[in-house]
Amino acid sequence: MKSFFTLFFLIGLTGVAVAQQDESIKRTYSIDWRSNVVLNGEDRLNFTNCFYKQDSKMPYFSTGLPLADITKVAEVSIENPVYEPLISNNTIDASSEILPETKLSYFKGKPSLYIEFVPVRKNAVTGQTEKLVAFNLKVTSGQQSQKIGAVSTQVYAANSVLASGEWYKISVTEDGVYKITYSFLKDHLKIDLSASSPQSFRLFGNGGGILPLLNSQFRYDDLQENAVFVNDGGTAGKWDDQDYVLFYGQSPVQWYYNSSQNRYYHQANYYSDSTFYFITFNGGTGNPKRIQQSASLSVTPDFVVNSFDDYQYHELDKTNFVKSGREFYGESFDINLNQTFSFNFPNILQQTVTIKTVFAGHSPGVTSSASARYQNITLFSGTYTTGSQYTDDYAMERTTTSTFLPSAGDVVNIDFTFTPANTECIGFLNYIELLAKRALTFAGNGTTDQMFFRSMESSGLGKTAQFNIASAPASMTVWNITDRINVRQQLHNNGSYITQVDSTQQFIAFGGNNFLTPGAIGAVANQNLHSLPQADLIIVTHPLFEDQANRIADMHRTLDNMSVNVVRTDLIYNEYSSGAQDIAGIRNFVKMLYDRGINNGTEPKYLLLFGDGSYDNKYRRPNNTNFIPTFESENSYSFLSSFVADDFYGLMDDNEGLCSSNEKIDIGVGRIIAQNISEAKTVTDKTIQYASLPQNSGCPGCDGSGGTLGDWRNVVTFIADDEDGPIHVPPAESFANYLNTNHKTYNVDKIYLDAYKQISTPAGQRYPDVNDAINKRVNKGSLIINYVGHGGETGWAEERVLTNDDINSWTNINKLPVFITATCEFSRWDDPARTSSGEKILLSATGGGVALFSTTRLVFASSNEVLNRALIKFMFDDPTYRLGDIMVASKTDPGNLNLNTRNFSLLGDPALRLHYPKFNIEATQINTQPIIALNDTLSSLEKVTIAGRIVKGGQLQSDFNGFMYPTVYDKASSITMLRNDASSPNITFKLQKNILYKGKATVKNGEWSFTFIVPKDISYQFGLGKLSFYAENGVEDGAGYFDSIVVGGSSANIISETDGPGIKLYLNDERFAFGGTTNEKPTIVCLLSDSTGINTVGNGVGHDITAIIDGKVDPVYVLNDYYEADLDSYSSGRVAYPLSKLSEGRHTLKVKAWDILNNSSEAYTEFVVASDASLALKHVLNYPNPFTTHTQFTFEYNKPCEDLEVQVQIFTISGKLVKTISKKIITPGTRIDDLTWDGRDDFGDRIGRGVYIYRVKLNTADESASETQKLVILK
DSSP states (O other), X not given: OOSSSOOOOOOOOEEEEEOOTTSOEEEEEEOOEEEEEEETTEEEEEETTOEEOTTOSSEEEEEEXXXXXXXXXEEEEEEEEEEEEXXXXXXXXXXXXXXXXXXXXXXXXXXXXXXXXXXXXXXXXXXXXXXXXXXXXXXXXXXXXXOOOXXXXXXXXXXOGGGSSOEEEEEEOSSEEEEEEHHIIIIISOOOOTXXXXXXXXXXXXXXXXXXXXXXXXXXXXXXXXXXXXXXXXXXXXXXXXXXXXXXXXXSSEEEEETXXXXXXXXXXXXXXXXXXXXXXXXXXXXXXXXXXXXXXXXOOSEEESEEEEEEEEEOXXXXXXXXXXXXXXXXXXXXXXXXXXXXXXXXXXXXXXXEXXXXXXXXXXXXXXXXXXXXXXXXXXXXXXOOSTTSOSOEEEEEEEEEOOOSSSEEEEEEEEEOXXXXXXXXXXXXXXXXXXXXXXXXXXXXXXXXXXXXXXXXXXXXXXXEOBTXXXXXXXXXXXXXXXXXXXXXBTTEEEEEOSSOOOEEEEOSSOOBOOEEEEEEOOOOGGGOOOOSXXXXXXXXXXXXXXXXXXXXXXXXXXXXXXXXXXXXXXHHSTTSOOHHHHHHHHHHHHHHHTTTTOSOOEEEEXXXXXXXXXXXXXXXOOSSOOOBOSOOSOTTTOOBOGGGGGOOSTTOOSOOTTOXXXXXXXXXOOSSHHHHHHHHHHHHHHHSSOOOOSOTTTTTTTSSOSGGGGEEEEEEOOOSTXXXXXXXXXXXXXXXXXXXXXXXXXXXXXXXXXXXXXXXXXXXXXXHHHHHHHHHOOSEEEEESOEETTEETTTTSBOHHHHHHOOOXXXXXXXXXXXXXXXXXXXXXXXXXXXXXXHOSSSSOSEEEEEOSOOOHHHHHHHHHHHHHHHHHOTTOOHHHHHHHHHTSGXXXXXXXXXXXXXXXXXXXXXXXXXXXXXXXXXXXXXXXXXXXXXXXXXXXXXXXXXXXXXXXXXXXEEEEEEEEOSOEEEEOOOOSTTSOOOEEEEOOOEEEEOBEEEETTEEEEEEEOOTTSOOSOEEEEEEEEEEOSSOEEEEEEEEEEEEEEOSOOOOOOOOOEEEXXXXXXXXXXXXXXXXXXXXXXXXXXXXXXXXXXXXXXXXXXXXXXXXXXXXXEOGGGEEEOBTOSSEEEEEEEOOOOOSEEEEEEEEEEBTXXXXXXXXXXXXXXXXXXXXXXXXEEESSSBXXXXXXXXXXXXXXXXXXXXXXXXXXXXXXXXXXXXXXXXXXXXXXXXXXXXXXXXXXXXXXXXXXXXXEEEOSSOEEEEEEEEEEOO
């Protein structure tokens, strides 16, 4: 068993619906129990697609079911259960009855039922612990009504206040009263105040703190006007030095009251260190809002308040344990094991202080301890033990709430001690909260003369309270800040006043001498996202990438007739999160459009996030990639339970927003993980090229057969890891079988590791042939590449069958697949310190992929299989689906309602559609006779003509004129795994890979035909072959197949011919000359011809088209799959086989080919490899030389397929320039021989006889090379 990437466990859960006459819903399930797994050092029960909760060691089953009556509370029962004894070495605490837990789950406003439970019980009769293996779930409607809550009650403004007027943005970082002066407005915000009055001043903002994640929780829609105090102290109606504004500003960190615990708690802000407000003098409506006064009540109070509740916290954000999750931890206890934290509470009373501490310990395989004390009082003491496997939690966290009585004095010191078991162990403080009682005596906070106070016990409906502030200065002002938008001034008499206290009231008292000063951000342009029209696609982009986002938007508008809104993040924050970065602000903006359109079908279908994200949603890490913020799980210490999920942005229904397992995404969300403009342009270019009309570079040999069209679109590739029993290959086989059964147009390729030879290297076991097979398949093209197996951020499998070097070598820019990677954290895109392999695939400028359905964290193979199966199903069952639709359908499938699916992200454009063929291709005749299933046989040496047509909806497409690319396959081969490792499964699988003929035929008026001779090397036993077709007309394409044709036996046709094929051998292109120069990655170009055809079957031993370099028989390059017959010919064709990583220097190349009668020929050439590292220019000459009327310049270089500027300058012996010849070229070859000169100067005059000097200069985008030679002109 492997020690690397060992997290995967196979699943196999089934559910069958059963119709019920009583309108209840019943489904039948079976659970496939598997071997136990070890998590956090503990042996745990395991079954297919189970999941584990943080507070439980038992596996959970989950599913979703529709509701029979959505107005009634659903009742769920387990019927017809089948149990088996559960044998376990661990003590299992199980109840005698399995009780399903249920929650409502919504999809586009329609409710269903989410069900979960632990399928284990203790038999009440025998006492035996049993596991549930089969059962029915029955859902019926109960008697009690339920509130569904499917329709949003949020009211949205038609226009934002920012739509008109002049606006300026300011920031604050702490709670308090802020002062805005004349000089601040004029000098810092650069506002021209000559035309405005202090009385026209307005302040807008929604206060501090993060926005609620749940859609159902209250949040302000647009910016709210805040009540402020304006002092117009100089000339009335004019701004001058005596004028100022006071307002209450809130910290981005806020305190909230927990009624169930009767205590306050602080809420860190994960997205912003500032709160923002907006100033205007001519924006908004109505009269400017001012702070109003509240007089003291003349009643007998219910409460007299002489003390108040105060709170403080200590929290630093320094360390994220696993580069995941929203929680950052503070001080580390490794060198300094004893640390003291001081809190100052002026006039603290000797009454109960409540303290909450959150402390974490990393203690792999051993037990460490930590404690906290106040003086001699132990506040908490706990032990910490963590696992030592890579899947185990990095740290163990303990949360403790305790109390103590403080001694006299304002300072409270809390002492923490960490006792490590060894030097590997480290303790970390998360935060400390203190709640204390203080005498209601006026005291500043050290930097300002401001004091916050409130009284939790002095409130109640209809109640009043008298607050008595001792030592109140004569200048003291009291503001009631309970409603942060509508602050009121509380009038008092020497610090005493009576007020209504229906709920706990928050106050601030200030002496008026020391105010806080806001920060100046600057002017804000008018904007009005609230007035945007409905759109199919929303692109939320970081401002840096706005131009590229607009390019994608224009593409969809033009090609798909799609409505698109492109919106910058900074504009969203201004209207929906009061100017601060906040993930809920982006979500709320999208939800506004969703709510407006869900009832009429105009809701957004797709959301593209344009910009990379980071687990650090602020800027604590160097070189951070926080362009569009991320939803990170609350858990930040578990490699298994912590996750990042762009699903958050697609959870649109009112009861959603926490990324819980029962929440279903409503729109397809994708992300382009660009970190700079270059990357953004690269992905945009690839996306547009993929979606647009076929393009080519003008150099067919450089762009992969001249454009994006090609029969590679008919190929789907499955790659499976070795070992681990049935975890990898059987799922891949099931996916392949699904296509082979239901979507036979596609040709399945399989690269299963254990079918290849494994070798030992100093770095470990390797499969070099697998690396080669993957690289070749990528470069040849595949519509989908689906990997199942172990993996990580830098590649696939323990044997490193895919590495970053492999990805960087791909040149498939016109054959971009969509990748599905059912493996661990292959596309971990939120780590700014590393660009994962999955990201590199999307960001590659020379190829890679156009999109990925890929994993971002450690995942369970069992759950991966279920999601992967859904992806394949929805990808091919409905060709109208776009990538976002596929993700939504897969993740909302009942089998995928678990947190594992949150670890899958769509990297790429969610509105992109796969290259599904527009037309169908039918074979209608064989040898002029109607084609009949199982009635036609292709026999050895038989000459066959197959004809057919291009159709749509069964109708001939008579206006289709182009080319059809047929591939005729022999029967499927049986391949048996080599079992390189003991734990690899003993499996034999089928693969239809042997090609009898691959050609190119003309399509005229929708009809086509091609002819070939069946090779001698077919497998003679009779069986079903396959005819695969692909056609294109330069704009559109079609595909088809016929798989009911028999291949086998031999024909009576006798062909007598003993000559081998004609072979012309080149490197890169046909201008190559023997001994010429190439780059390190040349292409073998081989032109083959034979009257009978070329053998590419691969069945006969030694009858392959092969290439040998430098006389080495290992490796032998097999070129069969790279041969394609010429247009409407079976007797000639071309091989274009890419080589890679050749060493510098001279090499030899020998190619051997066979005709279909097994006659062979060989061809030989030599070439010199020049390093690709720098531009090289060699073999510069002109011919003829000397010359009279014209000469031709020839040279070789090492940068094929790059834009090249060539310049030839001719000089006299004295150095005078007489002629310049310039040309821009791009060619797959490395030899240029088409630059000619007629002996005339730049003015068209013939120059005299004699000796001249010429210089050939090559320029690429970033380098140049030149060489000088002589020529002679004769008269």
